[in-house]
Amino acid sequence: MSYPYQIRSLEEYRSAYQASVKDPEGFWAGIAANFQWRRPWDKVLEWNFTEPQVRWFSGAQLNITENCLDRHLAEKGDQPAIIWEPNDPEEHYRILSYKELHSKVCQFANVLKNNGLKKGDRVCIYMPMVPELAIAVLACARIGVIHSVVFGGFSAQSIADRIQDAQCSLVITSDGANRGNKQIPLKSVIDDALVQCPSVKRVIVLTRTRVPVSMIKGRDVWWEDEVRKVETQGNPPCPVEVMDAEDLLFILYTSGSTGKPKGVVHTCGGYMVFTNYSFVNVFQYKPGEIFFCTADIGWITGHSYIVYGPLSAGATSLMFEGIPTYPDAGRFWDIVDKYKVNILYTAPTAIRSLMGFGLDFVKNKDLSSLRVLGTVGEPINEEAWHWYHDNIGKGHCPIVDTWWQTETGGILISNLAGVTPEKPAHATLPLPGVQPVLVDEKGEELQGNNISGNLCIKFPWPSIIRTTYGDHERCRQTYFATYPNLYFTGDGALRDADGNYRITGRVDDVLNVSGHRIGTAEVENAINMHTGVVESAVVGYPHDIKGQGIYAYVIFNGTKTDDESIRKDIVQTVARIIGPIAKPDKIQLVSGLPKTRSGKIMRRILRKIAEGEFQNLGDTTTLLDPAVVEEIKGGRL
Numbered sequence: 001m002s003y004p005y006q007i008r009s010l011e012e013y014r015s016a017y018q019a020s021v022k023d024p025e026g027f028w029a030g031i032a033a034n035f036q037w038r039r040p041w042d043k044v045l046e047w048n049f050t051e052p053q054v055r056w057f058s059g060a061q062l063n064i065t066e067n068c069l070d071r072h073l074a075e076k077g078d079q080p081a082i083i084w085e086p087n088d089p090e091e092h093y094r095i096l097s098y099k100e101l102h103s104k105v106c107q108f109a110n111v112l113k114n115n116g117l118k119k120g121d122r123v124c125i126y127m128p129m130v131p132e133l134a135i136a137v138l139a140c141a142r143i144g145v146i147h148s149v150v151f152g153g154f155s156a157q158s159i160a161d162r163i164q165d166a167q168c169s170l171v172i173t174s175d176g177a178n179r180g181n182k183q184i185p186l187k188s189v190i191d192d193a194l195v196q197c198p199s200v201k202r203v204i205v206l207t208r209t210r211v212p213v214s215m216i217k218g219r220d221v222w223w224e225d226e227v228r229k230v231e232t233q234g235n236p237p238c239p240v241e242v243m244d245a246e247d248l249l250f251i252l253y254t255s256g257s258t259g260k261p262k263g264v265v266h267t268c269g270g271y272m273v274f275t276n277y278s279f280v281n282v283f284q285y286k287p288g289e290i291f292f293c294t295a296d297i298g299w300i301t302g303h304s305y306i307v308y309g310p311l312s313a314g315a316t317s318l319m320f321e322g323i324p325t326y327p328d329a330g331r332f333w334d335i336v337d338k339y340k341v342n343i344l345y346t347a348p349t350a351i352r353s354l355m356g357f358g359l360d361f362v363k364n365k366d367l368s369s370l371r372v373l374g375t376v377g378e379p380i381n382e383e384a385w386h387w388y389h390d391n392i393g394k395g396h397c398p399i400v401d402t403w404w405q406t407e408t409g410g411i412l413i414s415n416l417a418g419v420t421p422e423k424p425a426h427a428t429l430p431l432p433g434v435q436p437v438l439v440d441e442k443g444e445e446l447q448g449n450n451i452s453g454n455l456c457i458k459f460p461w462p463s464i465i466r467t468t469y470g471d472h473e474r475c476r477q478t479y480f481a482t483y484p485n486l487y488f489t490g491d492g493a494l495r496d497a498d499g500n501y502r503i504t505g506r507v508d509d510v511l512n513v514s515g516h517r518i519g520t521a522e523v524e525n526a527i528n529m530h531t532g533v534v535e536s537a538v539v540g541y542p543h544d545i546k547g548q549g550i551y552a553y554v555i556f557n558g559t560k561t562d563d564e565s566i567r568k569d570i571v572q573t574v575a576r577i578i579g580p581i582a583k584p585d586k587i588q589l590v591s592g593l594p595k596t597r598s599g600k601i602m603r604r605i606l607r608k609i610a611e612g613e614f615q616n617l618g619d620t621t622t623l624l625d626p627a628v629v630e631e632i633k634g635g636r637l
């Protein structure tokens with residue numbers, strides 16, 4: 001059985017693609033017809049990339065949870081919606097059927113209402129990967145509350161910045177989180193963050209690790225107590241809030257090349273249509289299959305392909321609380337074996353790391369249920385691609401290399417599993433409805449194949465970023481001002497002789513460390529918070545497992561202890577300001593940085609040195625102090 005709008009052959013792909021370019025509105029109206037709308041749209045699309053303003057399905061009304069839950073109840077009520085595998089394999093797993101998930105979402109939505117929330121309010125969610133995280137997200141969406149999920153690895157300061165930016169009035173968290181053999185005290189991190197956040201009036205705390213927490217009177221309440229109150233009210237139903245297609249669904253913060261992370265805004269109608277469409281087509285999902293996306297719901301991948309995409313398609317989504325190497329490096333394969341997973345979607349960094357542990361962890365695991373493999377988040381090198389293909393897919397599972405971004409909401413460029421050809425290390429072709437172009441430095445569109453350039457998209461798709469929360473000008477500047485009338489992705493790409501795209505990586509000052517986006521400016525700001533630091537410059541360098549590592553050049557004139565403790569201190573500062581994910585891998589203490597006479601740091605030179613490429617440093621004679629380059633080369637780590 002397949003979905004009515006599932007592309008099933010290369011010919012169908014070609015004709016769908018052509019139709020989508022010729023008549024985008026007709027194409028998307030056809031796909032959107034497969035959802036439950038409370039009111040139909042007046043206009044499929046209105047747009048310009050100058051302001052920018054993009055409106056999909058305007059006039060239409062819907063609620064995304066009605067499409068993710070209610071509409072499946074009649075036929076799929078008893079089918080698993082979420083399968084949850086705990087961090088500790090000895091702990092019991094959980095399965096929530098569509099019926100159960102629906103009733104828990106309604107119940108928690110009533111909790112949120114009891115706590116004073118109404119349509120348009122913002123809620124920050126800082127939780128471990130437990131079913132209650134998905135429940136909290138969907139409960140917000142059910143009553144029109146805008147969720148802002150913050151990944152559990154971010155620091156108190158990063159959370160505070162995000163809460164302040166969105167002016168959240170409520171936080172949902174848990175006492176702690178289990179990650180491998182570590183526990184992370186989430187509630188205590190929230191307590192630290194909230195010192196700076198007067199907008200937050202209520203904190204709902206789920207019990208997970210049972211680590212002692214301090215509950216602040218009048219502000220903090222337990223999840224379980226609040227749910228009990230709703231039960232004593234007789235578990236009233238929770239009708240959906242009817243939303244306009246362009247009402248905000250969520251905010252998700254992501255890093256850019258300058259300033260603090262920005263709140264990427266997605267809206268209800270277009271995001272629903274596109275995540276569902278891309279899920280069903282890229283993975284060629286078949287009803288009854290088990291889909292395992294290993295991402296965290298704190299990132300866009302988890303939003304789109306653990307929660308909204310799969311659930312709106314009535315799929316079974318597997319959620320994993322732990323990490324790939326706990327209790328050992330065979331954990332993913334144990335999970336595939338245990339639940340007979342059909343589709344596995346993970347990141348190249350995880351594949352490279354597991355490759356390093358050798359095949360002993362793969363042997364003796366039954367992976368025969370696997371039909372499709374996927375990767376996301378960063379370029380996949382050919383070696384990792386082949387390892388994944390041969391040892392996990394046993395040579396017969398197509399690998400979809402899915403390119404997309406927080407801002408795109410869903411997958412834009414990818415092969416469709418078993419339908420369009422795959423090519424190692426290539427994201428291949430755009431989905432029908434997506435119009436990528438490569439441009440040169442001046443923004444001229446490059447025609448033909450066998451070319452490389454900056455990747456832009458020239459026509460809107462339904463889940464394109466609508467704005468950056470509270471600062472529309474920043475959205476315009478970042479994505480729409482570089483090249484007129486184009487959405488600029490920040491990525492460079494090649495287009496091969498057959499029109500396949502190969503994404504080569506960011507062309508701006510954004511790093512991709514283990515598939516996580518981190519701005520160099522953000523890391524520099526954090527390093528500069530250390531009292532002994534005068535100035536710093538951060539660049540990326542190739543890292544075998546993480547893809548990119550963080551290399552920091554630091555001018556330090558604080559109290560001189562030994563270099564090793566200075567480095568440790570700086571690493572700690574970054575962990576405290578941003579979170580452990582942004583810790584520099586290498587810190588080189590230097591006496592100066594290469595600057596032009598106008599005071600601009602020559603990052604190109606620093607990048608080359610970090611990469612160990614001392615040739616072709618380019619002209620250094622224009623530098624203020626050329627000698628500093630020699631010193632830095634000599635001290636390279």
Ligand code: PRX
Binds near residue numbers: 406
């Ligand atoms: O550089 C691209 C890289 O990840 C960036 C987007 O990061 P983020 O918004 O955190 O979203 C990650 C998950 C969608 C892109 O600008 N990227 C993502 N997927 C790929 C990729 N690079 C190469 N190949 C991919 N398949």
